[in-house]
Amino acid sequence: MTASATAVGHADPATAAGADRPVIDLRDARKTYRTGDLEFEALRGVDLRIERGEYVAIVGPSGSGKSTLMNVLGCLDTLTSGTYRLAGDDVADMDETDLASVRNEQIGFVFQQFNLLPSLSALHNVELPLVYRGVAPAERRDRAAQALARVGLADRTANRPGQLSGGQQQRVAVARALVGEPALVLADEPTGNLDSRSTADVLDLLDALHAQGRTIVLITHEHEVAQRSRRVVRVLDGLVTSDEQVVAA
């Protein structure tokens, strides 16, 4: 725990204050969905700790609870019971507005469906998290342009999502996830809708982000994708069944 924290401490000085605490600290997490009389336990007591700078893949078949886990980790959904501390703060104590600012400042999302706003240019899409953070327009544009440059789309800032290929759209989404310098990048099947070449591009990007010291949680059901991470957590029927480090090839 201490080892991994110090290993990345130099790379992310901005968040040094919270560097000794795990980014994700999930204890006995349970989530029950109710539809009429039917109850479905999506999470049945999950314990998960992820330290700063880790690159973790969460894998499991569909219906295993990994999407629920991802939503809980992203503060998009709340637990039925158990505690979730994100960078040391208990999420249960927060109201919708606090959660919005946590999502804004601590988490960068990459979705399978890209989820870009079709009417906005790539630059405006990347700017969105900074808009809600209240960053001044000029600074926002600069940072969004830099983020797009980092994903290799410096020449596509004015294009709308419809004018970009799937791979390019997902790179815009990655730029949007990292523009706010979040503690955690959450990627939900980021390569699910991409061809093999674009998949490789996006995974290379995630590798680069990890090398820069960013904490990455990747949800996938593809073995090859999971193997790019440093730690694989397997989920089945709402429980963690295995949690092992990947031996670098």
Added chain:
Amino acid sequence: MSWTETAATAWHAIRAHTMRSLLTVLGILIGIAAVILTVGLGLGTQKDVSEDISALGSNLLIVTPGSSTDSSGIRGGFGSASTLTVADAEALASQVAVPDVAAVTAEKESSQSLEAGDANWTTTVAGVTGDWLEVRSRELASGEFVDPASTDEVVLGPETATELFGRADVVGRTVSIAGTTFDVVGVLEAAGSSASTNLDDTAVVSLTAMTSAVTGGTDTSVSTIYLKATDTDAISAAYQEAQSLLLALHGASSADAADFTIDSQDSLVSTATSVYRTLTVLLAGVAGLSLLVGGIGVMNIMLVSVTERTREIGLRKALGAPPGAIRRQFLTVASILGVTGGLVGALLGVVAALTLPAALGSSVVVSPLAVGGSIAVALAIGLLFGVYPAVRAARLAPIDALRSE
């Protein structure tokens, strides 16, 4: 997120569905224009009527034949069975019986065709007695007034003179009324016209001439007696005096049995304006309903837009938009729709109010208060009917919103 950015985002959303936004604005626009126009028309008519009545003269009491009472309905046809006579007018002129009446004139009116050379013109001919000029607050532009005893003198209104002779200065010329030749002894000063009466298109003869030469026969009835009170404070005293004198002359025991009606100018004005005020409120109410329908249109379109953009709302929330920002975003769209409808509707209402009087011949009064008020109402409607959709959008759980297709 700053207000300018919220406004820019809202504008972007409106532009994305131009047709739909225009139709929504149209609903508000029609409502606002209708309210401005109907209220303007109502106030204009009210103004016309009170001006008409004021133009009759000042401090006036108007005696007409027949009466309508609460207990017995209408007694005597209004003007048909003439129960007022020249004798009544002469009695009312007595300083002893009615000290608070300064001047009296009786009128007997008839629509006649006037001829002068090749020209002929149909107008209202009035046979009058007493101090007509003073009581009716009129003046002569040239010449003199008709002699009460004369049977061949006429005073023309300036418009009548122009219609018959092509000019107003016609003293000394002659006109033929119902086969009798009259000398024009004077021309009235213009007093203006309004929607219902034209005070400048008239011919005035003595009552003697009217009965002998125009209507014929020995009928001594008159259609109206005008009394002028000595001053404004004396109007109610004059009313009492005139009423008791006429009741005595007509052998009626109480006011309920009167076969005449005395109206004061004030009571005529207030009756007329209260009627038109009621009408205005009614019309404005109907117009207000269309505004309500416009507001429901805004709500409808906002709800459609929230449903359509559920996924976008979810994404914005995932990226850190607090509920307040989402709420503001939708409220701003609704207010822009409302205010646009209000501004354009007010513009349209004012333009219609300026052009319609020429076509309708009736005044339209547009007060800045009504215009400003209706724009404010349009904004309020946008906000009011935008609140529910906006709150719904803000309450969407980000995860449900993101999952929606």
